[in-house]
Amino acid sequence: MLAWGVRMRVFVAFVLLFLSACSYQQAFNQFSTAEEQALALQTVRAVQGDDLKWLSGHADASLRAQLNATILAQMQVLAPKGTPVLGGVNVQWFERDGRRTTFKRFTYEVGGDGKWALIQVLLDTGGEKPLVNGAFVQPLDRSLMAANRLALEGKGGIHYLWLAAMGAALATSVIAFVLVLRTKGLRLKWLWCIGALFSFGVFQLNWTSGGWVFLPISFLLLGAAGFQQGPLQPWVLSFALPFVAIVFLVLRAVGRLPIKPAADQSIGTP
Secondary structure, eight states: OOOHHHHHHHHHHHHHHHHOOOOHHHHHHHHHHHHHHHHHHHHHHHHHHHHHHHHHTOOOOOHHHHHHHHHHHHHHHHHHHHHOEEEEEEEEEEEEEEEEEEEEEEEEEEETTTTEEEEEEEOSSSSSSOEEEEEEEEEESOOOOTTTTTTTTTTTHHHHHHHHHHHHHHHHHHHHHHHHHOOOOOOTTTHHHHHEEEEEEEEEEEEEOOOOOEEEEEEEEEEEEEOOTTTTOEEEEEEEEEEHHHHHHHHHTTTOBBBBBHHHHHSSOO
């Protein structure tokens, strides 16, 4: 029992390490160029530094017509002086006068001295060079990145129960799959293999809020999964019920597996 508890803690630690090791910068690079990221970052710094001259020089015509010292000063008051951290890139395409226009929205989190905000920069990248189409500041009462990180600190019983359920679903699927492969003479072995790998009826947990939902018409490979749509978004951890794997393990335990007769095994397929 003690050994199982140790293995469970090691498994949980591995899951947390694996899920939190994803690099979002690689994803951001897929949706935006280095030039666009540099322009968006400099726009954030211009808002933080009340640099109207620079911002006007890199804005498109629509934004330049709206910019003035008063508006930028109001935005600066809301924007902390901390280092901007890129938290998301969204891409939108529009058809305008027969020309395809691409807008990219960069979302940064900035914080310092207990003050936090999201600064969004909208770039028009449909022309010869990207131009700033808009900038927005949204004050926050805390860091979203810190609030949505994957950690056990401050979590309740449902979070530990969820990790245990994920571990159990994953272990059941893997063990059943290995045993299916090792069972000689099993009828329809390929179907058992596929069935052991998939779990059905997905339970999803919002790691930050602790709220959960059940998706009956859904399935998971290997019974467990975790994803985060971006560093500003909460982690969603999921597990599903490995029905086929459980049925196989029960039939194996009671000696009721559909095994071919020994004579058939020598001439048939495994």
